[in-house]
Amino acid sequence: MNERAGTGAPHGGLAAGGEDRLVYMDNSSTTRPAPEVVEAMRKVLEEDFGNPSSLHRLGTASSRIVRNARKSVASLIGADETEIVFTSGGTEANNWAIFGTLRSLGDRSTHIVTSTVEHPSIMATVEYLRDSGYDVTLVPVDGEGFVDPEKVLKSVRKDTALVSIMLVQNEIGTVEPCREIGRLLSSLGPRRPRFHVDAVQGFGRLDIDVKKWGIDLLSMSAHKIHGPKGVGALYVRRGLRMGPLIFGGGQEAGLRSGTENVPGIAGMGAACEMWGKDRVEVLGRLAVLRKKLIEGVREAWPEAVLHGPESANVAPYIVHFSFPGFRGESILHALEKRGVFVSTGSACSSHKAKPSPIILALGRSEEEALSAIRFSMSRYTTEEEVAITVEALKESLKELLPWRESRR
Amino acid sequence: MAKIGQAFLIRYGEIALKGQNRSEFESALERHIRFALRDMEGSSTWKAHGRFYVEGVPEEHSAEAIERLSKLPGVVSVSPALKAENRIQDIKDACIRAVSAAAGNLREGTVTGEVVTGARDELTVRRKPTFKIDVRRSDKRFPLTSPELNQELGAAVLRAVRGIAVDVHNPDIWLKVEVRDVGTFVYWQEVPGPGGLPLGVSGKGILLLSGGIDSPVAGYLAIKRGVSIDALHFWSFPITGERARDKVVEICKILRNYNPFLNLYIAPFTKIQTAILEKCPERFRVTVMRRMMMRVASRLAEKQHALAIFTGENLGQVASQTLESLRVIEDASAYPVIRPLICFDKQETVKLAKEIGTYETSCLPYEDCCTVFVPKHPVTKPKLDQVLEAEKDLDIPGLVAECVDGIEKFPIDES
Structure with a gap:
């Protein structure tokens, strides 16, 4: 019998297989802050702790930090710094894009168009609005998760206030044709609905040009690109009428009151600067790793089903597979035991696991939706880590084989 | 004044x-x-x-x-x-x-x-x-x-x-x-107050604690009758994760209000379950699993000088809880198996769980996901000779010994 001292490592004790290496393959959930991000934040916390609204020297220094960060964010999406409003993260940006639009438009704009594979921060918001009397059109996706721009256009009506489409699907990595949707919407002329893009899973890494693409509002988050949690931003096109979500002291041009989260903003700025330097190069490397990972998974388990596009129009850091017959959560824990951290699209509640609604929206079976695993890489992922992941997956599935449901 | x-x-x-x-x-x-x-x-x-x-x-x-x-x-x-x-x-x-x-x-x-x-x-x-x-x-x-x-x-x-x-x-x-x-x-x-007898005057007992609604209530009732309870949880990592275990820890914290000396033992159970999946007929899986639990619990009881095993089992609530089934399960135990909830209706158990404060925690997700393990058509009235036949290919002494050796006393306060 073993006395257990303290709680130990998160995967220590029973779970430990004597492995020290940790392979973090859950970067679409959150990323590890980059050293330059940590340093930028430390400096603000320890030295430049002033309130940007203060008139003295400390305040001026802080307000300069916020302005520089705003520039760094803007430069990644082709916006002007005055069009960036910092928020508490992607969820707040998404909520605000929708509520702010509806509040600033008249009573006749009561229709919202979005897709069936949006993030819960969009889904839950439009569901709430639907219950409150708004009309919502959910445009379906094809088997790879793509929204058809023509279908989006056809859903638009006279009373459509907003079209909201995500840039990168967070579970399967599909890159939605936002540029094309923006172009089609622009062709509708001045009475066109607003176009919002939830870019949280693509921001910083993928090419985005809000001006050329005809985007009015775009949501961003820092912690998906090695920045800190609790900070994000909304791009609000200049000239767009937008009501605040949070009222108060008039910070952020009166659009988002509350003393600025300066350490977070500094961290987000540092992360953006980092990506601005080597974005294309990192993506190229990730595309190679993604291919290797997909090949490795297929070799480890030929029955595995890839969700999302194979290679074109897909975020090169997201790989999503189903392993029919297995339970996603068990694979996750079996990988965890071997030091590899991933996520499932489904959550096990009580005796019944809930299938991922995204996988179901692709027209896949419940069995596939229950056995899904998302591997998500970052700029720090190495080829060796991909190999370790594949090896761990092989061992995990072997371990779980007796538990496979098809044996029943 | x-x-x-x-x-x-x-x-x-x-x-x-x-x-x-x-x-x-x-x-x-x-x-x-x-x-x-x-x-x-x-x-x-x-x-x-x-x-x-x-x-x-x-x-x-x-x-x-x-x-x-x-x-x-x-x-x-x-x-x-x-x-x-x-x-x-x-x-x-x-x-x-x-x-x-x-x-x-x-x-x-x-x-x-x-x-x-x-x-x-x-x-x-x-x-x-x-x-x-x-x-x-x-x-x-x-x-x-x-x-x-x-x-x-x-x-x-x-x-x-x-x-x-x-x-x-x-x-x-x-x-x-x-x-x-x-x-x-x-x-x-x-x-x-709860009434009953002072803690410990009835001796020590091992409670099989699953994380569901019933077993914490069974533990409370045992404690109330003066039994100093230690809890034993069978953990199926990686089939279930740390949250399933954390939930049991939370329940133990609540039970410590009534028995401040309660210990939690975690037994690694995956290997036994895997062996059952591989070597036993599907219909008998749950019966054999419960018998394995009894064997492991008996060994723990012996080490801890406990006098009985307590469970949250209840007559007829699920198919495996028929009298036939309970008899066959108990046969594998070296100690009396006491089931405080045996004649409770579900509503009575839920009411008591709410009173003692374990209900909400028990209802959290991360249940031990035995959806895979539970057969579609479990045997409801197993006979002892059938079950002995069903488990004949298992290396029972080896599996039990390995599981018992892996039992950890898990900290309740600092987690």
Whole structure:
């Protein structure tokens, strides 16, 4: 019998297989802050702790930090710094894009168009609005998760206030044709609905040009690109009428009151600067790793089903597979035991696991939706880590084989 | 103002009936009272008149003290009381203070959840709160008789407390005044305790704790009857994750309110389950699994000098809980298997789970996901020879030994 001292490592004790290496393959959930991000934040916390609204020297220094960060964010999406409003993260940006639009438009704009594979921060918001009397059109996706721009256009009506489409699907990595949707919407002329893009899973890494693409509002988050949690931003096109979500002291041009989260903003700025330097190069490397990972998974388990596009129009850091017959959560824990951290699209509640609604929206079976695993890489992922992941997956599935449901 | 102190009266029931064991049981309860109040400086505990008295708990800890004392197995009820010296003026002051406080509580509705002796369930606050005083004079040196003192005190309260009336038949506040040789105790509340027997007097037991609704309640009932419980959880990592285990830890924290010495043992169970999946006929999976649990629990019981195994099993709730099934499962145990919930309806279990505070935690997700393990058509009336046949390919001694060796005593406080 073993006395257990303290709680130990998160995967220590029973779970430990004597492995020290940790392979973090859950970067679409959150990323590890980059050293330059940590340093930028430390400096603000320890030295430049002033309130940007203060008139003295400390305040001026802080307000300069916020302005520089705003520039760094803007430069990644082709916006002007005055069009960036910092928020508490992607969820707040998404909520605000929708509520702010509806509040600033008249009573006749009561229709919202979005897709069936949006993030819960969009889904839950439009569901709430639907219950409150708004009309919502959910445009379906094809088997790879793509929204058809023509279908989006056809859903638009006279009373459509907003079209909201995500840039990168967070579970399967599909890159939605936002540029094309923006172009089609622009062709509708001045009475066109607003176009919002939830870019949280693509921001910083993928090419985005809000001006050329005809985007009015775009949501961003820092912690998906090695920045800190609790900070994000909304791009609000200049000239767009937008009501605040949070009222108060008039910070952020009166659009988002509350003393600025300066350490977070500094961290987000540092992360953006980092990506601005080597974005294309990192993506190229990730595309190679993604291919290797997909090949490795297929070799480890030929029955595995890839969700999302194979290679074109897909975020090169997201790989999503189903392993029919297995339970996603068990694979996750079996990988965890071997030091590899991933996520499932489904959550096990009580005796019944809930299938991922995204996988179901692709027209896949419940069995596939229950056995899904998302591997998500970052700029720090190495080829060796991909190999370790594949090896761990092989061992995990072997371990779980007796538990496979098809044996029943 | 006279010197009036605070005290708690702790009543215990059955212990008094237990003949030769009585003094042993009383000293056990006294130890548990002292332990429950160990961090409350200045408190003292003594026994008299078939009760325990606690004095000297700092005022700010009073609510916490009631909370803790009313959870001790063996305690029938706890009354917070004011203690006055045996002088008529002091006793009057205590009564006035008590009735004022009680009337204030009634007006604010803060007595909800506690049993107020004689109080009605719903009180119309527009009406004047009513009171009644009951005097018991056991210190016969006191100059006034009980009826005389009753009248004196009632009159004093009526004069001093505004907006109050007397109702001797159905009062809102039923004030008890006990004149003892050590002083006079004035109280009006009785907070019920669990009853039962003091912790540990019945010996030690191993509780199979799953994280569901039933097993924590079974554990509570065992604790209430004086059994010092240690919990054993079978953990199926990586089929379930750390959250399934954390949930059990949370439940143990709640059970520690009743048994502060409860230990949690975690047994790695995946290997046994995997072997069952591979080597046993599907219909018998659950029966064989329960038998393996019994074997492992028996080994733990032996090591920990426990006398019985407790489970949350209940007759007929699921297919594996028929009498036939329970008999076959119990056959694998070297110790008596006690099932406190055996004749409970689900609703009764849920009600008790809510009362003891484990219900919400039990209902959290991260249940042990045995969706894979439970066969579509489990055998409902297994026969022992069938089951022995079903498990014949298992290396039972090897699997049990490995599982027992892997058992960890898991920290409850720091996690």
